Amino acid sequence: MKTVILRVTAALAITGLLCLSAISSAQDQRLSPPAPDGLRMGGTLAETMPAPPIAGDPRTVEREVRNYPEQPPVIPHVIRDYQVDRRFNRCLDCHSREDAVEAGAPMVSITHFMDREGQVRAAVTPRRYFCTQCHVPQTDAKPLVESDFWPAEKVIREAIRGDKQ
Amino acid sequence: MKRWLRRYWDLLRKPSVHYSLGFLTLGGFIAGIIFWGGFNTAMEATNTEAFCTSCHEMYANPYQELQGTIHWSNRSGVRATCSDCHVPHEWTHKIARKMEASKEVWGWIFGTIDTEEKYEEKRLELAQREWHRLKANDSLECRNCHEFESMDFTLQEERAAQAHSTALAGGDKTCIDCHKGIAHELPDMAGATLVQ
Numbered sequence: 253m254k255t256v257i258l259r260v261t262a263a264l265a266i267t268g269l270l271c272l273s274a275i276s277s278a279q280d281q282r283l284s285p286p287a288p289d290g291l292r293m294g295g296t297l298a299e300t301m302p303a304p305p306i307a308g309d310p311r312t313v314e315r316e317v318r319n320y321p322e323q324p325p326v327i328p329h330v331i332r333d334y335q336v337d338r339r340f341n342r343c344l345d346c347h348s349r350e351d352a353v354e355a356g357a358p359m360v361s362i363t364h365f366m367d368r369e370g371q372v373r374a375a376v377t378p379r380r381y382f383c384t385q386c387h388v389p390q391t392d393a394k395p396l397v398e399s400d401f402w403p404a405e406k407v408i409r410e411a412i413r414g415d416k417q
Numbered sequence: 418m419k420r421w422l423r424r425y426w427d428l429l430r431k432p433s434v435h436y437s438l439g440f441l442t443l444g445g446f447i448a449g450i451i452f453w454g455g456f457n458t459a460m461e462a463t464n465t466e467a468f469c470t471s472c473h474e475m476y477a478n479p480y481q482e483l484q485g486t487i488h489w490s491n492r493s494g495v496r497a498t499c500s501d502c503h504v505p506h507e508w509t510h511k512i513a514r515k516m517e518a519s520k521e522v523w524g525w526i527f528g529t530i531d532t533e534e535k536y537e538e539k540r541l542e543l544a545q546r547e548w549h550r551l552k553a554n555d556s557l558e559c560r561n562c563h564e565f566e567s568m569d570f571t572l573q574e575e576r577a578a579q580a581h582s583t584a585l586a587g588g589d590k591t592c593i594d595c596h597k598g599i600a601h602e603l604p605d606m607a608g609a610t611l612v613q
Contacts, residue, residue, distance in 0.1 A: 329576060333486050333599070340603040346576075356579060 307393030
């Protein structure tokens, strides 16, 4: 008799657990629906997907043509471990007015010396001090979304062609 | 007292009665090896990363800063530890550096750099000592791993090949002139006296 009771309790307990897990998995579905397929495909909202591999930094890259004159040029070299903080700015080792020629690097342009009133200062101003705010290295990363950007000269060329037709 | 000393002195001067000269020589030789080995082993123990970073001062700043740099992780998996860059390999230089380091124990006892602020205040002075040392020995510790003769300029990036094939090849400059702060963060360089 005792063993029968024991077995029935065990069976009940197992069914209960199964039901609970079924309910909670339904709940999981509601709490964590499939994620919208944005930049990172697949998975659900609450799931942490493995990060895509970090794009390599090719060792030899050429300077890139800028798409418009105000564009901060991309950095054509590695900048691993380059320190840019309150104490020291590694970029200015080569790009400052004093050192650029010897380093064979282009000097930071005059806009980097201008404060917000357009006044030209003696040194790179605080708003242009943290270089990587605007300049990033060129990598071999694939674009996440397609870009239909046209540089100005192409827009003009296309417009003229359209006029002619 | 004098008599007592005299007795021992006589004992020391007395030729051995019980042991042969051969045994004594050999014994002395073996004891020497053991002592020498022990001495060097003990000294090697102070050359490990675990020892260097066992004190809070070295753990909090240099060790944390080293992590993430190329000398900590890179594609080849070769790592430079503290002693690779900071302790000379040659024996006499090594002993000299170790004696100097005994002084640093005082700094540790009195907490010369035991807070972030104190460390930052001293950083330039400490860094400068290393720069002078590396400048004086032509960056010997770097060259233990990086051999100039083995550098393939065609495989290096343009900026590197340019600098290495001119100033470095010509002997005008040594590694540390151009590569400060490769393993740790640099202090405010405004007061530095040895900027290439």
